[in-house]
Amino acid sequence: MRFQLSEEQRALRAGMRELLVRRFDGDVLRAAVAEPRLDRALWRELGAAGFFALRVPEADGGVGLGLPETVLAFEEAGRALLPGPLVATHLAAGTVPGAAEGETVVTDVDGGGLVEWLEEADVVRGDAAAAVPLKSVDPLTPLHRVPGAHGGAADPVAVLLTAAEQLGTATRACELAVQHAGTREQFGQPIGAFQAVKHLCAQLLVRAETARAAVYAAAVTGDPMDIAAARLLADEAAERGARDCLQVHGGMGFTWECEVHLLLKRAWVRARRSGGGAESEESLAAGLLA
Amino acid sequence: MDLAYTPEEEEFRARLREWLAKALPGLPPQPSPEDWPGRRAYDLGWQRMLYDAGYAHVHWDASPTTRLIFLEETETAGAPYVGAGFVGLLHAGPTIAAEGTAGQRDRWLPPILRGEEVWCQGFSEPEAGSDLAALRTRAHRDGDDYVVTGSKIWTSHAEVADWCELLVRTDPKAPKHRGITWLAMPMSAPGVVVRPLRTLAGSAEFAEVFLDEVRVPVANRVGDENDGWRVTMVTLSFERGTAFVGEVVACRRVLGELARTARDNGRWDDPVLRRRLGRLNADFRALWRLTQWNVSEAEANGGVPGVGGSVFKLGYSHARQELYDTAAEVLGPESLDLERPWVLDRLSSLSYTIAAGTSQIQRNIVAERILGLPKGR
Numbered sequence: 001m002r003f004q005l006s007e008e009q010r011a012l013r014a015g016m017r018e019l020l021v022r023r024f025d026g027d028v029l030r031a032a033v034a035e036p037r038l039d040r041a042l043w044r045e046l047g048a049a050g051f052f053a054l055r056v057p058e059a060d061g062g063v064g065l066g067l068p069e070t071v072l073a074f075e076e077a078g079r080a081l082l083p084g085p086l087v088a089t090h091l092a093a094g095t096v097p098g099a100a101e102g103e104t105v106v107t108d109v110d111g112g113g114l115v116e117w118l119e120e121a122d123v124v125r126g127d128a129a130a131a132v133p134l135k136s137v138d139p140l141t142p143l144h145r146v147p148g149a150h151g152g153a154a155d156p157v158a159v160l161l162t163a164a165e166q167l168g169t170a171t172r173a174c175e176l177a178v179q180h181a182g183t184r185e186q187f188g189q190p191i192g193a194f195q196a197v198k199h200l201c202a203q204l205l206v207r208a209e210t211a212r213a214a215v216y217a218a219a220v221t222g223d224p225m226d227i228a229a230a231r232l233l234a235d236e237a238a239e240r241g242a243r244d245c246l247q248v249h250g251g252m253g254f255t256w257e258c259e260v261h262l263l264l265k266r267a268w269v270r271a272r273r274s275g276g277g278a279e280s281e282e283s284l285a286a287g288l289l290a
Numbered sequence: 291m292d293l294a295y296t297p298e299e300e301e302f303r304a305r306l307r308e309w310l311a312k313a314l315p316g317l318p319p320q321p322s323p324e325d326w327p328g329r330r331a332y333d334l335g336w337q338r339m340l341y342d343a344g345y346a347h348v349h350w351d352a353s354p355t356t357r358l359i360f361l362e363e364t365e366t367a368g369a370p371y372v373g374a375g376f377v378g379l380l381h382a383g384p385t386i387a388a389e390g391t392a393g394q395r396d397r398w399l400p401p402i403l404r405g406e407e408v409w410c411q412g413f414s415e416p417e418a419g420s421d422l423a424a425l426r427t428r429a430h431r432d433g434d435d436y437v438v439t440g441s442k443i444w445t446s447h448a449e450v451a452d453w454c455e456l457l458v459r460t461d462p463k464a465p466k467h468r469g470i471t472w473l474a475m476p477m478s479a480p481g482v483v484v485r486p487l488r489t490l491a492g493s494a495e496f497a498e499v500f501l502d503e504v505r506v507p508v509a510n511r512v513g514d515e516n517d518g519w520r521v522t523m524v525t526l527s528f529e530r531g532t533a534f535v536g537e538v539v540a541c542r543r544v545l546g547e548l549a550r551t552a553r554d555n556g557r558w559d560d561p562v563l564r565r566r567l568g569r570l571n572a573d574f575r576a577l578w579r580l581t582q583w584n585v586s587e588a589e590a591n592g593g594v595p596g597v598g599g600s601v602f603k604l605g606y607s608h609a610r611q612e613l614y615d616t617a618a619e620v621l622g623p624e625s626l627d628l629e630r631p632w633v634l635d636r637l638s639s640l641s642y643t644i645a646a647g648t649s650q651i652q653r654n655i656v657a658e659r660i661l662g663l664p665k666g667r
């Protein structure tokens with residue numbers, strides 16, 4: 001049992017992080033909020049880096065890696081708050097022409113009846129004919145709602161990749177909170193010296209690290225119960241983590257300029273995708289009697 | 291990143307499982323929780339069986355993964371808990387093995403392994419609980435002896451222990467972490483008085499120990515004089531590392547029993563309760579994965595558990611309390627009957643966020659040592 005990242009997995013994660021820091025750092029993120037359009041050049045760059053084709057066999061022109069590597073890549077995307085229908089396009093790679101290369105943007109009608117990035121997508125999987133636009137809470141995820149949509153059982157890979165994105169966002173929330181707590185001074189010392197603030201940061205890490213173990217294990221086993229557990233804990237780590245991060249930032253955290261609200265809003269959007277919340281709790285409960 | 295065990299590890303698991311299947315049916319019934327002499331005899335008898343079968347050393351010189359398998363399998367099979375042997379096997383023993391002289395190892399380690407001697411832990415004091423280094427029990431040299439005076443508290447198994455791993459202050463003028471010494475004190479020494487303490491669960495699980503001019507030979511000192519704090523950290527890091535493996539397995543078993551009980555008594559139809567059980571399933575699965583992660587990390591670091599143990603303990607101690615609170619929801623009014631299963635467990639789970647460093651202390655450790663936040667108040 002070597003339940004630790006291999007050298008290759010570390011290198012893959014580092015490469016993905018480097019690409020996103022170069023192409024989608026905090027400044028680009030805030031600029032994107034002002035004009036929320038899908039960055040096609042970045043999308044193709046992701047395609048060239050193999051992001052969408054990670055699980056496509058080498059014989060079919062893909063990278064030929066597995067779920068663990070894919071989870072690491074999606075964790076980095078979640079950490080950078082990378083916008084776009086990443087999961088849907090990744091799942092379409094190998095079947096929808098151009099998806100693997102990042103030439104074709106694919107979105108889908110989620111089981112919960114929401115469609116992300118409908119107007120920017122080239123291909124929509126599912127019936128979005130009756131879709132009506134929402135004024136999305138997340139400025140970087142345009143949303144449509146399809147009334148009466150029933151997607152059936154959620155795709156376990158989609159559930160897991162959503163969990164991986166949430167894990168990345170939870171990690172970013174922890175990093176931002178710790179950075180702020182260590183530099184922002186009040187009452188003559190960094191606020192991170194106060195136990196009340198320190199304990200918020202510690203719980204951010206505890207939730208993120210517990211979720212990390214669950215997400216990575218689910219990527220290794222592919223077991224539906226492991227995936228449900230991973231999703232439940234990652235949703236919570238991201239949502240509560242972003243909320244606690246906002247609290248650590250105080251009044252500044254309540255402003256539009258501070259990026260923390262973007263973490264929370266994205267976490268809310270992802271938590272609504274099918275396979276989370278009550279759905280995962282019910283399947284985990286049923287699993288106890290199996 | 292994988293979760294597969296090596297062929298050697300799988301072989302160890304299979305042999306152990308086979309041995310447990312033969313050994314467990316012949317065991318006498320467990321003594322009552324109140325019967326400490328009975329429990330001493332029972333727990334030592336089990337340790338002797340492990341010794342004869344070649345498993346006594348597993349906590350000391352097996353790899354972290356092998357230890358994980360041992361704890362997983364013994365708990366799954368319903369084998370006795372280490373019980374009265376806990377301090378000797380998991381605290382004092384590893385400390386003596388790492389820091390003791392050859393003579394000290396020969397004197398104290400074999401009786402621990404063979405299930406002949408019980409140790410207790412004389413660390414905490416009324417004025418020094420989570421702030422362990424604030425301890426006041428004094429010792430001064432008199433010829434070949436230290437003369438010890440003071441008191442200890444929360445000392446598990448003290449009334450049935452042969453030895454106490456004792457922390458004493460030998461230099462009151464030194465900074466508080468620097469003037470401490472580690473001694474092996476015979477519990478039969480004149481001047482040692484044990485008074486059992488009744489817990490909120492009603493049991494006499496631990497005791498106060500009063501020390502009045504107790505003479506402990508200098509030869510019983512492990513490590514250098516005034517170096518006891520460093521010596522002690524050897525054992526505490528273990529407690530925060532893999533020590534809860536068996537308990538996570540046990541909690542997962544209890545969770546399954548709770549679900550079946552709820553199905554049988556109709557409580558399963560309550561979606562709020564059902565979802566709570568589902569949520570606990572996620573928690574304990576994740577805690578098991580975190581255990582595997584920490585064990586793999588320890589293995590990669592040459593067997594040394596890291597501060598990640600604090601992350602685990604925080605999550606685990608709160609999940610355990612949630613588990614038994616949920617058990618009370620499943621039981622309904624019967625949760626007020628002390629004779630029902632899980633009710634005493636619910637009471638004893640209250641200690642988990644306090645013992646071995648409170649949750650508040652653990653959060654400070656996580657914030658300062660992992661996240662690098664400044665020390666403060």
